[in-house]
Amino acid sequence: MTIKDIARESGYAVGTVSRALNNAPGVSAETRQKILEIVNRHNYEPNANAKHLKQQANDGIALIVKGTQNMLFAGILEPLQQIIEESGYVATVYYIDEEANEVAQARRICTERKPHGILFLGSNPEYFTPELEELGIPCLLLTNSAASLRIRNLSSVSVDDMAASDTMIEYLYKKGHRRIGIIGGKPNLSRPSLARLAGCQGAMLRLGLPFDMEKQYAYARFSLSSGYEAMEYLLKHSPDITAVFAMSDLMALGAIRALRDHGLCVPQDISVTGFDGIALGQYSVPRLTTIRQNMGQLAQRSARILLHNIQKPGNAVHEIVSFDLTEGESVREL
Incomplete structure (x- = not known):
């Protein structure tokens, strides 16, 4: 054989x-x-x-x-x-x-x-x-x-990473969210993160949304554990956010776990969205809203x-x- x-x-x-x-x-x-x-x-x-x-x-x-x-x-x-x-x-x-x-x-x-x-x-x-x-x-x-x-x-x-991120920010805006946190990679080391950040910033500027890079952007690697840590950063530095856009589904799922461990519920307390469309996101609780590639x-x-x-x-x-x-x-x- x-x-x-x-x-x-x-x-x-x-x-x-x-x-x-x-x-x-x-x-x-x-x-x-x-x-x-x-x-x-x-x-x-x-x-x-x-x-x-x-x-x-x-x-x-x-x-x-x-x-x-x-x-x-x-x-x-x-x-x-x-x-x-x-x-x-x-x-x-x-x-x-x-x-x-x-x-x-x-x-x-x-x-x-x-x-x-x-x-x-x-x-x-x-x-x-x-x-x-x-x-x-x-x-x-x-x-x-x-x-x-x-x-x-x-x-x-x-x-088109910029267009996809722009689409997600506009979607959250139409759902009534005005304070949005972002979880993503280091823009100087990750081309997707750079393009997706540019898409987010462009949409926020167009829609008149506030964005403080130091407080509303949390760096993360493309993993569950790093998404978890990034969510804790956002909770500490931007406690008034109502939604989070994570630049990968794994980051988003890690963020959801962090919120749960802090006694918060998704989406009742904070909404969370991802990027990629991996199968795991459709079996999580709750099912993840995401950009599907x-x-x-x-x-x-x-x-x-x-x-x-x-x-x-x-x-x-x-x-x-x-x-x-x-x-x-x-x-x-x-």
């Missing part, structure tokens, strides 16, 4: 099976259990030599992912890997810290593995310079736009663009994918 046989029997992509066998992030407990049951049933043992040869093969595409707790990325990775592998390439995932230099990582990968292309999931724009062209292979930035960077071998697929479309378009540029090198392509505001139960009308 081979890893492809396990993938066929389990119904999962080869990349998903590989991550489950290597205990890598991005695989749910249910998926991992199903795969391991098949492995145990057939007494499958990975071939170390074959694995080594596979790693040295030059038919790969590198997927560099910033952070290990972003469930949006996990939802994108599985269909992305499946499309890449069905096209005859090996998809290898490299997880790095949220604040690490992904371009430096790309240089190391090119030196060691010589991939055909690189896809970046999450990014810091400071690291992307025209020197990226020296890698000599097509690259693609996913979930962030690279149009303004004007790097010839760097394409991108993303939602189309994970399937993001995966499909990014894979197709990168594969096309690998097979027929050409100009960089920049696409914007639509978003939806999904109403849950986490916002109260004042």
Whole structure:
């Protein structure tokens, strides 16, 4: 039995099976259990030599992912890997810290593995310079736009973060909220956070809403625990807020837990909204109101663009994918 046989029997992509066998992030407990049951049933043992040869093969595409707790990325990775592998390439995932230099990582990968292309999931724009062209292979930035960077071998697929955040602030305004707190990443280190903050500030200025960056903006990593801590910061520095917009659903869910631990209810006391549209937000109590990114479309378009540029090198392509505001139960009308 081979890893492809396990993938066929389990119904999962080869990349998903590989991550489950290597205990890598991005695989749910249910998926991992199903795969391991098949492995145990057939007494499958990975071939170390074959694995080594596979790693040295030059038919790969590198997927560099910033952070290990972003469930949006996990939802994108599985269909992305499946499309890449069905096209005859090996998809290898490299997880790095949220604040690490992904371009430096790309240089190391090119030196060691010589991939055909690189896809970046999450990014810091400071690291992307025209020197990226020296890698000599097509690259693609996913979930962030690279149009303004004007790097010839760097394409991108993303939602309009500014417009999406503007939409959420206006939604809260129409629900009667005038004091809104924001939980997000460090704008100088996170391109999505920078764009989403700009969208929030633009909407607040247009609607005449007050916004004090020091008191109403709480820094957080894209995780539950960091969202929890950021909510505690807002409660301390902006006790009069009636709503919170978190720049990821995980941050929002962490904030809801913090509010509950402080004896406050969502949305009766404070409304909470998120960004991403991960499945977990629709099973939380209350269901989360959020900006939903189309994970399937993001995966499909990014894979197709990168594969096309690998097979027929050409100009960089920049696409914007639509978003939806999904109403849950986490916002109260004042």
